[in-house]
Each structure stands twice: as C-alpha cells, then as structure tokens.
Amino acid sequence: MFHKSKALLASVAASVALTGAAFAGSHAKLSGDLVIFSDMSNPAPRAVMEGMVERFGAMHPDLNIELTVIDREAYKTQIRNFLSANPPDVANWYAANRMKPYVDAGLFEDISDLWAEEELADLASTKGAMTLDGKQWGVPYTYYQWGVYYRKDIFEELGLAEPATFDEEIANCQKIIDSGRKCYTIGTKFLWTAGGWFDYLNMRTNGYDYHAALTAGEIPWTDAGVAETFANWRKLIDMGAFIDNHTAYSWQEAMPFMVNGEATAYLMGNFAVSPLRDGGLDDSKLDFYQFPAINASVELAEDAPTDTFHIPSGAQNKEAAKAFLKFVVSPENQTLINNGDNLGQLPVNSKSSVDDDKFLKEGFAMLSSNSPGGVAQFFDRDAPAEMAKVAMEGFQEFMVKPDNLDKIIARLDRAAQRIYK
Amino acid sequence: MSATPATARRSWYKRNEIAVTPWLFLAPGVLFFLVYVIFPIFQSINVSFYEWDGLGQAEYVGVRNYEELYWDDAFYTSLRNNLIWLVLYLLAIPAGLMIALFLNQTVTGIRLYKSLFFFPFVISQVVVGLVFTWFYDPTFGLLNQFLGVFGIDPINVLGDERYVTYGIIAAGIWPQTAYCMILYLTGLNAVDPEQIEAARLDGAKGYRMLWHVIIPQLRPATFIAFVVTIIGALRSFDLISIMTNGGPFGESRVLSFYMFEVALSEYGFRMGYGAAIAVVLFLIMLCFITYFLWSMYQEERGR
Numbered sequence: 001m002f003h004k005s006k007a008l009l010a011s012v013a014a015s016v017a018l019t020g021a022a023f024a025g026s027h028a029k030l031s032g033d034l035v036i037f038s039d040m041s042n043p044a045p046r047a048v049m050e051g052m053v054e055r056f057g058a059m060h061p062d063l064n065i066e067l068t069v070i071d072r073e074a075y076k077t078q079i080r081n082f083l084s085a086n087p088p089d090v091a092n093w094y095a096a097n098r099m100k101p102y103v104d105a106g107l108f109e110d111i112s113d114l115w116a117e118e119e120l121a122d123l124a125s126t127k128g129a130m131t132l133d134g135k136q137w138g139v140p141y142t143y144y145q146w147g148v149y150y151r152k153d154i155f156e157e158l159g160l161a162e163p164a165t166f167d168e169e170i171a172n173c174q175k176i177i178d179s180g181r182k183c184y185t186i187g188t189k190f191l192w193t194a195g196g197w198f199d200y201l202n203m204r205t206n207g208y209d210y211h212a213a214l215t216a217g218e219i220p221w222t223d224a225g226v227a228e229t230f231a232n233w234r235k236l237i238d239m240g241a242f243i244d245n246h247t248a249y250s251w252q253e254a255m256p257f258m259v260n261g262e263a264t265a266y267l268m269g270n271f272a273v274s275p276l277r278d279g280g281l282d283d284s285k286l287d288f289y290q291f292p293a294i295n296a297s298v299e300l301a302e303d304a305p306t307d308t309f310h311i312p313s314g315a316q317n318k319e320a321a322k323a324f325l326k327f328v329v330s331p332e333n334q335t336l337i338n339n340g341d342n343l344g345q346l347p348v349n350s351k352s353s354v355d356d357d358k359f360l361k362e363g364f365a366m367l368s369s370n371s372p373g374g375v376a377q378f379f380d381r382d383a384p385a386e387m388a389k390v391a392m393e394g395f396q397e398f399m400v401k402p403d404n405l406d407k408i409i410a411r412l413d414r415a416a417q418r419i420y421k
Numbered sequence: 422m423s424a425t426p427a428t429a430r431r432s433w434y435k436r437n438e439i440a441v442t443p444w445l446f447l448a449p450g451v452l453f454f455l456v457y458v459i460f461p462i463f464q465s466i467n468v469s470f471y472e473w474d475g476l477g478q479a480e481y482v483g484v485r486n487y488e489e490l491y492w493d494d495a496f497y498t499s500l501r502n503n504l505i506w507l508v509l510y511l512l513a514i515p516a517g518l519m520i521a522l523f524l525n526q527t528v529t530g531i532r533l534y535k536s537l538f539f540f541p542f543v544i545s546q547v548v549v550g551l552v553f554t555w556f557y558d559p560t561f562g563l564l565n566q567f568l569g570v571f572g573i574d575p576i577n578v579l580g581d582e583r584y585v586t587y588g589i590i591a592a593g594i595w596p597q598t599a600y601c602m603i604l605y606l607t608g609l610n611a612v613d614p615e616q617i618e619a620a621r622l623d624g625a626k627g628y629r630m631l632w633h634v635i636i637p638q639l640r641p642a643t644f645i646a647f648v649v650t651i652i653g654a655l656r657s658f659d660l661i662s663i664m665t666n667g668g669p670f671g672e673s674r675v676l677s678f679y680m681f682e683v684a685l686s687e688y689g690f691r692m693g694y695g696a697a698i699a700v701v702l703f704l705i706m707l708c709f710i711t712y713f714l715w716s717m718y719q720e721e722r723g724r
Contacts, residue, residue, distance in 0.1 A: 076687045080475055101690055105476035189580075189668055245559040247580030247669035380688070389688035397670035400580075411494070418489075 031062040034320045035088040038067065039075035048342045056327050063320055083107040087314035089321040095129035095306040096377040097215075097384055099137055102310075108137045109311040114322055122350045123329055125368075129306050129377055138310035139325045142338055144345040145363030146196060146303040146378075149272060150265035151258065152287040154181070162289040166204070166232065169292045173241050176264050183241040185263035186399075187249030194395035195379030195388065196267055199303050200291045202229040207298035208373035215382040217420030221391075221412040230409075232294060234402050247400060255279060267291070269305065273359050274344060288362050290370060301373030302366065305381060306348070390415040462703065469696035475684075479693075486697035495671050496698070499679040502586050503655065503705070506675060509590045510597060510654035514646045517601025518639075522631075524602070525609045535606065542599035550663030553592035554579065579665050582672035589660050589673055597653055601646045608642030609635075644716075651709050655702070676702040 040049040046069055053067045068088070070078060079093065083102060093099055102108045114120060115127065115136040126140040155161070155172075158179055163169040173183040188194045203211045206225040213219045214226065236242065243263050246254065252275065257263040259279040266272060276286055293300060309328055311321045327333060334347035339355035346354060346364055354364045367375060380388035394408040434441065469486055473479035490496050524535050541549065556563050557578040565575035578588035612635060620634045636643070658677045661667060667674040667682060674682070676698055682688070684695025 073687075077685060084476060101474060101476060105474070107476065190666060191668070245575075245577040245580045248557075248559055248577055249580075385688040385690060389682075393668075393670045396668065400669065 029062055030060040030320045030323055032064070032317050032320065034063055034065045034090070034317050034324060036065065036067045036090040036324070037075075037079075037082060037088040037092070038069050039072045039092045041069050041072045041075075045343060048337045051342075052328065052333065052337065055333075056324055059327070060320070060323070083312050083314070087312035089311065089315040089317045090324055091310050091312055093138065093308050093310050094377075094381055095126070095138075095140060095308050096381045098377075098381040099308070099310070100132060100384070103132050103137050107313055109313045109315065109318065110135045110137060111139070111311060111322065111325070112136045114139070114325065117326075119326060120329065122331065123348055125350065125375070126306050126348050129375075130308065138308045139329050140306045140308050140348040141328050141334075142343050142345045143304045143306040143348060144270040145367055146200075146267070146269050146291075146305075147363070147366070148265050148267050148289050148291055149258075149276065149359075150287055150289065151261060151281070151285055153285045154261060154264045155287075162287075163292045165292050165296075166294040170235060170239070173236065173239060177240055181261065182243045182257070182263040183236070183265060185243050185254045185257040185266050186246045187251045187254030188246045188396045188399060189248060189250050189253075191389075191392035191396055192378070192380055193251050193254075193268075194399060195392045196269075196303065197233065198229070198391075198395050199376060199379050200267065201233050201294070202226070203301045203303075203373065203376065204291060204294035204298065205229045205232055206295070208301035208376065211301070211376060212374070212382070215379070215387075217384075217387070217416055221409055221416055226409070230398065230402075230405055233398070234405075237399060237402050242399065247396060269303075270345060270359055270363055283358055288359050290366050299373035300371055302371040302375055303378050304346075304367055304375045305378045384419055387416060387419045465696045465699050465703070468692055469700050471693045473692040474690040475692045476690075482693065486694050489694065490697055490701070495674065495679060496676075498671060499674045499676045499698075500701075502673065502675045503702075505586055506590060506593075506654040506657055507651065509587070510594065510650055510657075511647075513594050513597035513601050513650055514643070516594070516598045517603075517646065518605050520598065520602045521605035521609060522635075525606060539599050539603055541596040542603070544596075546596070546659040547663050549592055549596055550660045553588070553595075553660075554664050557588055579673075580669050582669055585665055585669065585673040589657075589664050592664065593653070593657060593660050597650060600649065604642045604646050604649075605639060608639045612638045648713055652706075655706055655709075676705075 036053065038049050040046050049067065049069065053065050057063060057065045075092070079091065079102075082088065083091070084105075084107060087107070093102070099108060112135045115123075115130075120139070123140065126143065127136065130136045130138055130140060150162075154176070158175050160172045160175060161168075163172050176183045186193050186197070199211065202214065202225075205228050206214075210219065210225055214221070214223075219225070243254065243257050251268070251272070254266070255272070255275060256279070258266050259276065259281060266276075273286070290300065290302075309325055311318060311325065315321050329349055331347075331349045331351035334349040334352035335355075337343055338345050338347040338352070340357045340360070344355070344357065344360065346360060346367070354360050376382055379392065383391065391412055394412050397404055398408055468479075470481060470483060471479040472482045472486070520538055524531065524538060555561075557565075559565055559575045559577040559580065564578070568575065576584065578584045616634060616638070617630070620630055625634060656677055657675055658681065661673055661675060661678045662681075665673045667678055680695045680698040680702065683691050683698065689695065
C-alpha cells in the first residue's frame with residue numbers, strides 16, 4: 001500500500017526558472033528533509049502530487065523531499081497513527097469538522113500566521129472552512145462543485161428544460177418516469193451519496209444557516225424544518241424517482257444506469273464527469289444544472305468539498321512545510337494542478353484561472369456568483385464523524401422505507417444528544 | 422566412566438535438563454502469546470471503562486459504555502446476526518461430511534474432483550465476497566438472471582435487510598464446507614476397515630452403517646470441524662466488509678464488524694465503546710472456548 005518515490009532533485013534544478021520565479025526572491029534557502037504523506041493515490045491526483053514535489057524541489061535544490069503516497073481509503077484510518085507516532089512534515093486531509101479531532105488533540109499545527117501573510121488573502125473564499133476556534137489549521141489545494149449531472153440528449157428527446165424550481169423538477173421527473181426511465185441514479189452502499197441529497201434538500205428547504213446549525217448540533221433533529229426536508233424528499237421517493245436497489249451499489253456502480261439511459265440524472269460531485277465521459281457520454285449528451293430552488297425565501301447554497309494540506313504539530317521541518325503550503329496555494333500552481341489535464345477541479349486561489357472545461361466553468365460561475373447563501377463542505381465533513389455515520393445510515397433507510405421516518409428521527413435525536421453533549 | 426567429583430557437581434542446567442528444556446522451547450511461544458493475546462485482552466477490558474478517541478486524553482466513565490450498549494439497537498442487531506451466523510454456519514459440517522463421503526471413493530480422476538471441491542477454501546475471502554456480490558447483483562447478477570428465466574422478479578439480496586445476512590452466510594458457507602470436507606476426508610482414511618467388515622457381516626448398511634459405525638469413528642474430525650466453524654462464524658468480518666460494508670442501514674453487521682466501525686473505521690472514534698463490544702464478543706467466545714477445553718480435557722482423561 002505504500003509507494004515511495006524519492007525525489008532527489010538536484011538534477012532537476014536546471015528547470016527551475018519558470019515556475020520558481022514567483023518565490024525565488026521571497027524565500028531563504030531551505031534545507032534538510034521534508035517528509036510528505038499524501039492520500040492522492042488515484043492516478044491523476046498522484047501525478048499532480050509528484051509534479052508538485054518535483055517543481056518545489058527544483059526551487060529548493062538543498063531540500064531533500066520524501067513523498068509517501070498512501071491509498072486514499074486506507075489513509076483515513078492510518079492518519080491517526082502516523083500523526084501521533086511518526087508525524088510527517090506535511091499531510092493531506094479534509095476541511096471543516098473532519099479536521100476537528102486532530103485539532104482538538106493538538107496534532108495539527110496552528111498556521112494562522114501563514115494566513116496573515118498577504119499572499120493568502122486570495123484564498124478568502126475557503127478561509128472559513130479552514131478555521132476552527134478562530135485559528136487556521138491548514139491550506140486548501142482544490143475543491144469541486146456538486147450539482148445535477150444529466151443526460152442532455154434524453155432531456156431534448158422528452159422536450160424538458162433545466163428546472164429552476166422544485167415543482168419544475170418534479171414535473172420533469174414525472175415525464176421521465178412516464179417514458180419508462182428513472183429520474184436519478186444513486187448508489188447508497190457507502191451511505192455518503194444519500195448525505196448529498198440531504199444536504200441539498202435541507203439547504204434548499206431551510207437555508208444554509210439552518211443546515212450549518214443542524215450539523216453543528218444547535219438544532220435538534222426533531223425540529224419541524226427537518227421534517228419538511230424529509231417531506232420534500234419523500235415526494236421524490238414516492239413517485240419512484242430513484243433507481244431500484246440502490247442500497248446494493250457504490251457510486252461508481254450506479255453510473256451504468258445513467259450511461260445506458262435507464263436513469264437520466266445524477267446528483268454528484270464534479271469528479272463524476274471523468275468516468276461518465278469515459279463511459280461514452282460526450283458533451284452533447286452530458287450537461288449540468290444547479291440543484292433547483294425549493295423554498296423561494298432561502299438563498300441558494302452549495303456543497304463544495306475542499307481537500308487540504310496540513311502541518312502536523314510534530315513536524316520536524318516546519319519552515320520548509322510552510323514554504324511548501326505557500327507554494328501549493330500560489331496562483332500559478334493552482335491554475336496548473338486544477339486544470340483539465342490534472343485534477344480537473346476548481347482552484348482555491350482567486351487569482352488563478354479556471355480551465356476551459358464546460359463543467360468547471362459552470363461550477364466556478366455557480367460557486368462564485370450563484371451561491372449567496374454560503375458554501376457547505378459536505379454532510380460527513382460538516383457534521384462530526386459519528387453523527388454523520390448514524391445520520392447517513394438513517395437517510396439510506398429512509399430512502400428504502402420512508403414509513404420508518406419517525407423511528408429514524410428518534411434514533412438521530414438520541415445519537416445527537418450523546419454526540420453534541 | 423565412574424562418578425568423579427566433577428560429574429557430581431554438574432551444572433544446575435545439566436541436572437534439571439529434562440524439566441527445563443520443554444519450558445525453554447515453549448518460552449518464545451508463551452512470550453508472544455502473553456504479549457499479543459493475553460495482555461491485549463486485559464487492555465481491552467480496561468479501555469472499555471474509558472471514553473477515549475484514540476488521540477486525546479482518556480476519560481474514566483465506569484460502566485457507561487456497557488449501559489449504552491444496553492440501549493443500542495445496533496448492538497442487538499449485531500448480536501442477533503451473530504446468532505444467525507453461529508447456527509447457519511454449522512450447516513457447513515453436515516455439508517462437508519456429505520461431500521467427503523461422496524468423494525471418498527476410487528475412480529479415475531478423483532484427486533482432481535477433490536481439489537475442485539477444495540478450491541473455494543484456497544481462494545481469499547475477499548475474492549469469495551466479490552464473486553458473490555456479482556452473483557447477487559440485482560440487475561446483472563447470475564442469480565437474478567436465473568430467477569428471471571422462471572419469471573421470478575429480481576431479489577436484491579445484499580440490499581434488502583431481510584435477506585442480506587443469509588446472503589452473506591451462504592457466501593461464507595461455501596469455503597467453510599470445503600474446509601470441513603477436507604477434515605472429514607482425512608478422518609475417513611483412518612476409519613478401521615475391519616469394523617466396517619464386521620458391521621457388514623452383521624447386516625448393517627446405508628444409513629445405519631453411517632450413523633452407528635462411521636460417524637462415531639469420525640468423532641475427532643467432527644470435534645475439530647465444530648471448533649473451526651464456530652470460531653469462523655464468530656469472527657466473520659471480511660465477507661461483511663467486502664459485500665455490504667455492514668449495510669443496508671447496518672442490518673448485516675455482526676459484533677466484530679460493529680466494533681471495527683465504532684472504533685477504527687473512517688467515522689469511528691470511540692475506542693472505549695468499541696472495546697466494550699469486544700469484551701462482550703470475548704465473553705461469548707469464552708463460553709465456547711471453555712466448553713471445548715473442558716471436553717478436550719475430559720477426553721484426555723478418559724484414555
């Protein structure tokens with residue numbers, strides 16, 4: 001599971017000039033070792049990570065960078081061990097509540113001083129997600145929009161337009177069902193996909209602030225607002241909008257239904273675009289719309305999960321680690337690593353440019369101008385891990401057995417009282 | 422060689438060689454057993470009285486973790502599934518015996534057939550889990566294609582809380598049957614042909630022969646088959662993790678999986694609560710272990 005690639009970089013020093021220009025003047029010489037543990041194990045992210053190490057190393061030839069890439073899922077359980085036993089200088093993780101256990105345990109370094117520097121002022125949009133207890137604990141390197149990806153060709157065939165309200169959404173869905181298809185594909189085997197639906201339905205029904213308060217434990221699950229969200233969800237479930245047997249599928253296994261045209265839309269993160277394209281849906285068949293408004297009186301808000309870099313408090317070479325974090329968020333690097341050939345996601349630095357890709361452009365426009373309510377991370381990053389687990393299990397049960405709602409709510413309420421005490 | 426003062430004052434080791442040597446050979450095993458089995462048991466029991474996220478300070482909470490277990494629906498679901506596993510997994514023993522009896526003959530290529538039947542035990546549980554996941558797939562799976570031929574609607578085995586545990590157990594029984602079969606095949610080799618001859622002269626055959634002559638002689642094999650099957654049922658984890666991840670909505674969890682989920686998985690940070698589950702599982706296992714040790718002891722004494 002461990003892959004090591006040591007970048008001994010003196011040899012690459014020649015190719016510095018271009019990328020290094022922005023920093024060459026501003027920094028003293030870095031030396032020693034820089035140990036980086038990364039969870040960017042999928043092929044494209046991995047290449048990005050290795051590329052960053054190479055370019056950073058070229059800027060600091062005296063620095064010996066040791067990169068360890070760990071399988072993304074395994075990383076989630078290993079981080080606990082290595083942060084306390086054998087901390088690297090830089091480690092990947094996620095924003096918002098997901099970093100809270102490590103912040104509370106004092107395992108992440110407070111890097112508020114780094115955020116106070118003017119180069120990081122361009123990251124203002126994600127500062128909130130990196131802030132706990134009034135301090136910043138890491139830097140973001142990429143984020144991506146969520147929304148409804150749909151089969152444009154089927155919409156055209158049925159004469160449907162992108163819905164802007166929930167009523168239009170339901171009217172569309174009825175026509176799709178009448179044509180013998182399902183409206184949405186989803187695979188809830190690993191639960192979080194149902195969390196995405198809850199995020200959107202709740203943010204559209206009750207607004208961002210309500211959603212944030214709910215995930216933070218300030219509003220009980222027995223609240224009337226939550227009941228309204230589930231009532232809206234139930235409208236879709238009762239009309240048969242979702243594919244059958246979704247409990248048996250992962251999010252990847254749910255994709256063939258959309259590719260084969262048995263389901264027309266998918267509420268997903270932008271990372272679904274690449275496999276859908278690989279499945280044969282080109283831009284004439286695949287399109288994107290923002291999740292429609294439900295309650296006209298609440299402002300639209302979006303999910304946009306942010307992936308991050310942190311410095312463990314036990315790091316040996318914090319000076320170099322901070323320089324690396326600054327390098328990661330620099331506009332040039334952000335433009336490069338998030339373009340369509342690399343991560344294919346959105347840059348966190350407002351001075352970067354978004355790649356010329358239909359979905360990235362739409363997502364960027366949506367998040368920067370059409371999400372006035374706020375930007376949430378994602379259900380399992382906003383709520384504490386334990387609460388997220390119990391709640392998402394409840395969502396899955398609700399999608400299969402909507403009649404159990406009262407039991408589910410009672411269970412969530414009990415769990416919340418214990419977890420948020 | 423007569424006794425000289427030198428041999429009279431042999432070293433302490435030489436004098437006690439017979440008594441000491443077995444302990445010397447045992448020492449590494451005992452040491453590792455203490456460090457990796459006995460010590461963690463007590464450590465788990467200790468942790469189960471604390472609330473601890475594995476990172477920060479542990480807080481002593483007395484029996485609160487156990488109290489919470491008592492009110493936890495998920496715990497009872499897991500316990501119930503553990504019982505279903507225990508009972509149904511035992512089917513592997515008669516199934517293994519039947520296959521062993523069937524294969525215990527001399528025809529051309531019998532070695533090949535034996536290895537084919539043994540095959541599922543050789544492949545990894547993860548592979549077994551994946552194969553059965555595809556087999557059960559409600560849309561493309563072989564099972565539902567087959568049911569479709571008879572006009573039966575597809576059954577979402579792994580996505581329906583009523584069938585999911587049985588579906589996983591069926592996958593688990595497949596390799597376990599092969600294991601029991603091997604145990605019985607070796608046992609059948611040791612069956613005394615003279616007794617069979619004698620029984621045949623007395624007119625026993627078929628079922629009576631099996632029940633009164635063969636099976637009593639297979640007792641050691643049956644005992645081992647029981648032990649490994651019960652332990653296998655109680656530590657079922659990998660199949661559940663691969664096939665359903667405990668779902669749908671936690672209905673296929675067993676205690677070991679629930680413990681993992683609570684304490685060690687992506688969303689788990691409750692070491693104390695996990696340890697409490699582990700202690701309960703340990704107590705259940707302890708019943709069986711005590712029984713096995715006791716009956717083994719009885720048998721030794723009976724000889």
